[in-house]
Each structure stands twice: as structure tokens, then as C-alpha cells.
Amino acid sequence: MINSVRNTVLFLLNKDNRGYVSPLEFDYFAKQAQLEIFEQYFSDYSRAVAAQNSRKKALNYGDSVSHIQNKIDIFTKNDSLTYDTDHFNTPDDLYKLINVVYGGKIVQEVASHKYDMIVNSNLTKPSVTYPIYKRIDNSLFVSPDSITTTVSANYIRKPQDPHWGHTMLAGDPVYNEDSSTDFEISASDETELVIKICKFAGLSIREADVVQLATNEEQNNFVKENS
Amino acid sequence: MPTIGTHIDQREYYQNSGTEPRSDNWGTYQYMLLQDIINNFLLTYVGDDKVINKVDRNEVIFHAKRGLQELHYDALREIRGFEVEIPATLKVHLPHDFVSAVKVSYVGDKGLTYEIKQNFNTATPKSYLQDNTPFKNILMDNDDNALTGTPVIEQNWKDAKSSEVREADSNLVGKRFGMDTASASSNGSYVLDKDQGYILFSSDLADKNIIIEYVSDGMYGLADSEIKVHKLAETFMYDYMVSNILKQKFGVQEYIVRRAQKQALASLRNAKIRLSSITIGDLTKILRGRDKWIK
Numbered sequence: 470m471i472n473s474v475r476n477t478v479l480f481l482l483n484k485d486n487r488g489y490v491s492p493l494e495f496d497y498f499a500k501q502a503q504l505e506i507f508e509q510y511f512s513d514y515s516r517a518v519a520a521q522n523s524r525k526k527a528l529n530y531g532d533s534v535s536h537i538q539n540k541i542d543i544f545t546k547n548d549s550l551t552y553d554t555d556h557f558n559t560p561d562d563l564y565k566l567i568n569v570v571y572g573g574k575i576v577q578e579v580a581s582h583k584y585d586m587i588v589n590s591n592l593t594k595p596s597v598t599y600p601i602y603k604r605i606d607n608s609l610f611v612s613p614d615s616i617t618t619t620v621s622a623n624y625i626r627k628p629q630d631p632h633w634g635h636t637m638l639a640g641d642p643v644y645n646e647d648s649s650t651d652f653e654i655s656a657s658d659e660t661e662l663v664i665k666i667c668k669f670a671g672l673s674i675r676e677a678d679v680v681q682l683a684t685n686e687e688q689n690n691f692v693k694e695n696s
Numbered sequence: 697m698p699t700i701g702t703h704i705d706q707r708e709y710y711q712n713s714g715t716e717p718r719s720d721n722w723g724t725y726q727y728m729l730l731q732d733i734i735n736n737f738l739l740t741y742v743g744d745d746k747v748i749n750k751v752d753r754n755e756v757i758f759h760a761k762r763g764l765q766e767l768h769y770d771a772l773r774e775i776r777g778f779e780v781e782i783p784a785t786l787k788v789h790l791p792h793d794f795v796s797a798v799k800v801s802y803v804g805d806k807g808l809t810y811e812i813k814q815n816f817n818t819a820t821p822k823s824y825l826q827d828n829t830p831f832k833n834i835l836m837d838n839d840d841n842a843l844t845g846t847p848v849i850e851q852n853w854k855d856a857k858s859s860e861v862r863e864a865d866s867n868l869v870g871k872r873f874g875m876d877t878a879s880a881s882s883n884g885s886y887v888l889d890k891d892q893g894y895i896l897f898s899s900d901l902a903d904k905n906i907i908i909e910y911v912s913d914g915m916y917g918l919a920d921s922e923i924k925v926h927k928l929a930e931t932f933m934y935d936y937m938v939s940n941i942l943k944q945k946f947g948v949q950e951y952i953v954r955r956a957q958k959q960a961l962a963s964l965r966n967a968k969i970r971l972s973s974i975t976i977g978d979l980t981k982i983l984r985g986r987d988k989w990i991k
Contacts, residue, residue, distance in 0.1 A: 598919065601754065
């Protein structure tokens with residue numbers, strides 16, 4: 470997908486491929502555009518759920534909730550957590566934690582200010598059957614303290630940075646698939662990727678028309694999807 | 697530990713697969729684990745397209761355990777027995793997991809039990825030690841706390857003869873037709889002191905074996921993975937949790953809250969009826985008494 474996106478961007482900017490968007494610039498713009506769309510998935514999901522609950526969504530082809538879920542599910546991952554003195558460390562590629570599991574049992578996340586109240590409650594005191602954790606920065610403090618192993622996390626990882634790999638041929642950059650890292654977001658978002666990269670490129674080359682066009686297109690898409 | 701909530705084969709059920717105690721799994725099929733109810737609840741009743749869209753698990757655990765306690769007090773009546781011989785002090789401590797007494801009785805020679813009535817005509821106060829001055833000042837220890845001793849009432853109760861303790865009211869001696877039928881019993885009596893945690897028996901029950909039948913809250917001494925609920929009360933548990941979670945959730949329409957509360961009440965009634973085990977056979981036997989001739 471990355472080569473197709475880059476070609477479209479270059480056509481739209483009406484420049485030749487040695488023009489104002491170098492491969493290095495494209496990589497930066499592509500990374501930024503992918504992150505924006507990725508983060509938008511989550512707000513889109515919330516809106517879609519709200520629309521579904523107010524009976525504004527159809528089943529099957531119109532089921533945008535499961536459509537967005539499928540887009541996000543590509544990034545879900547399960548990994549064991551490492552224990553360090555009194556806490557577990559979160560994975561390096563963590564974007565959003567879905568849940569933490571200990572021996573098949575869900576470890577419930579609790580707010581730090583509620584942690585001690587729950588620990589001291591006679592009815593909700595954590596046990597190996599109902600363990601809890603509080604998160605401070607990248608550390609998870611699990612209670613009861615006896616839990617020091619077999620804790621894993623289901624989480625959404627960050628997307629990998631896209632890279633348009635190339636080799637130089639007669640002074641021109643030519644696409645090299647082997648050294649490239651493709652976009653990880655859904656292929657259905659290709660148009661949006663192109664628009665966003667055009668916007669960044671337009672900003673970079675100070676082309677107000679391009680920025681205006683891309684911004685308008687984004688707004689139109691937003692209105693269409695949420696009307 | 698008995699296996700509850702998962703399938704076991706017949707050998708494991710009847711003989712615990714040869715492990716002692718072999719009766720460990722008897723009757724377990726009628727129960728399910730509270731942790732399964734909590735998991736089922738979170739899976740089925742909570743979600744984006746449900747009335748309860750989000751709730752912390754610790755809140756669900758809280759309401760589940762409270763529901764179980766209510767169930768034990770109201771409907772389950774899973775009555776526990778505690779047998780002990782009455783000591784010379786006539787004072788017996790309450791069982792460890794005691795919540796409320798159902799019946800107190802003593803064991804007769806033939807294995808039958810004889811109900812002992814609670815005595816409301818006496819009390820078990822705290823007795824403070826006093827000096828011999830005309831003011832009868834209360835004595836204090838070195839930490840400025842009042843010293844206590846055995847109440848006079850307890851000593852008198854112990855010293856009373858059998859014939860004396862059977863009379864609830866000395867004014868009624870010789871007037872049998874005017875006696876207080878609520879307390880008239882030749883089986884002795886007891887005073888229950890919940891605050892101090894003991895039962896004081898009348899002297900005519902000395903050396904007898906007594907049975908305290910009581911209800912607990914179903915959670916004493918059990919790990920979270922061992923707390924069980926009777927299957928006939930499963931629906932009540934879900935409805936109780938829904939009702940109590942919705943009741944304190946912000947932004948839920950009143951009609952939804954009321955619907956949930958009505959459902960929980962109906963489920964409680966239903967659970968009571970189911971758990972009371974009244975069958976048509978029992979009713980027929982009771983109603984046969986109508987035809988008895990009274991001369």
C-alpha cells in the first residue's frame with residue numbers, strides 16, 4: 470500500500486518524484502498520518518457505539534462498530550509481563566492496555582486513589598480469584614502480593630513506523646519492497662492517508678491550496694460519517 | 697475441597713475418586729460458585745449495548761456478596777447446627793460464623809431435640825466493680841478503665857433451682873390458667889446476649905447437650921473461589937446485582953431502575969418459594985389434619 474499512497478501523493482502534488490517530497494520527508498509524513506488515523510479509530514469506535522445504541526446503525530454492511538473493531542483488532546497482542554521487585558513492567562510497544570490476566574483470571578485495573586480502599590474492604594479485598602492492579606507510569610502494581618508470575622497482558626500495540634524503501638537508479642529513487650515497511654492500518658483508509666499526507670506535504674511546501682483542499686476533504690468525510 | 701460448577705464423573709462424585717473424605721462431592725450439583733456468577737454477570741449484563749454499559753468488577757463483587765448475604769438471611773435458610781455440652785457456668789459462646797439464631801434445643805436420651813425458649817424476662821448486663829464507700833464508686837484499673845465482674849443476675853441464675861427457673865413470673869405461681877403461655881415450658885430457657893457473644897442457659901439445663909441452630913452469611917472461612925450459591929437462587933443473584941448497580945448509577949432513567957427493583961423483588965419471592973421445598977405431598981399431609989376429631 471505504501472508505494473501506491475506515495476505515487477498518489479506525488480501525482481496530486483503535481484510534481485515529479487524528485488520534487489518537493491523526498492523519501493525521508495514522505496516517511497515522516499506517512500508516520501504522522503498513520504498515527505492520526507490510528508488514534509481516530511478509538512474516537513470513531515465510541516461514536517459508532519453511541520450511534521448503535523440510539524439505533525442509527527444497520528447490521529452487516531452498515532455495522533461500523535464491528536468494522537472499526539476489526540481495524541483495531543489487527544493491533545491486539547498478548548505478551549507475558551516481567552516482574553521487577555514489586556511490580557510488573559508494561560510492554561515496550563504498548564499503546565492501550567485491554568486487560569491483564571493472571572492464570573486465566575482477569576486482573577482488574579483500579580484507580581490509584583481507590584486502591585487502598587479496595588484492599589481494606591471486607592467484601593472487595595483482592596484475592597487470587599479477584600486480583601487487582603494499579604498503574605503508575607509503566608509499572609503495574611498487582612495485589613495480592615503473592616502474584617509474581619504468570620501475568621500476561623492483552624493490549625493494543627503501537628503501529629510500526631512506515632518506511633518507503635528505495636534504491637537510487639540513475640539518480641532517481643525507485644521503490645524497493647524488501648526494504649520497505651508498509652502501513653499497518655486498514656487498506657480502506659488509503660484515501661484518508663493520502664489526504665493527510667498531502668496536507669502535511671502542502672504545509673511543508675507552503676502550498677495553501679493543497680492544505681485547504683485536504684482540510685476540506687477531511688471535514689467532508691467527517692460530516693458524512695457522522696451524519 | 698469439593699468440586700463445584702464443573703463436570704465430574706460418577707466415581708469422583710460418589711467416592712471422591714478414592715480420596716478421603718469420600719463424601720466431599722456429595723450434593724455439590726445443586727450449587728454453583730459465586731465467581732462463576734460474577735463472570736457470567738460481567739459477560740452477559742455489562743456491555744456497550746446493555747443497560748449497564750460499564751461497571752468496575754470490584755463493585756460487582758461487592759453487590760454479589762451482599763446479595764448472597766441477603767439471600768442467606770431471607771430465603772436460603774441454610775441452617776447450621778452447633779452442638780455443645782453446657783458447662784457449669786451455664787454460659788455458652790456463640791458459634792464463630794453466627795449471624796442469627798433460628799432454634800435452640802437440648803438433646804434428649806432418644807436422640808430427639810427439645811426446643812428451649814428464649815427468656816426475655818431477664819438480662820445480661822455488664823457489671824462494674826464498686827468500692828465499699830457509701831458512694832459505691834466504680835473501681836478503675838491502672839489504665840483508667842472501669843473494672844468489671846460477674847453480674848449478680850448471672851450468679852443468681854446459676855444458683856436458681858430447676859423448679860424456680862421454670863416460672864417466668866413469680867406473681868403467677870398457683871395460677872396456672874393465668875400463666876404466660878409464650879414462656880411456659882419445662883424445657884428450660886436461655887438468654888441470648890449478641891453483644892457479648894454468648895448464650896446463658898437456665899440451671900435446669902446444666903450438663904445437657906444443646907444444639908444451637910443458626911444462620912450464617914455463607915461466606916465465613918471460605919476463599920473467594922469457594923463461595924457457593926444454590927442454583928435455585930441464581931436468577932435472584934443476577935437481578936439483585938442489576939437492581940443495585942443501576943440504583944446508584946448516574947443517568948439511568950427512573951423507570952429502568954424501578955423495573956430492575958421489581959424484578960429483583962419478584963426473583964427473591966420466587967427463590968423463597970423454590971427454596972422452601974413445599975411439595976403437594978407435604979400440603980396433603982398437613983390438610984389431612986382437618987379431618988381429625990377433637991373430643
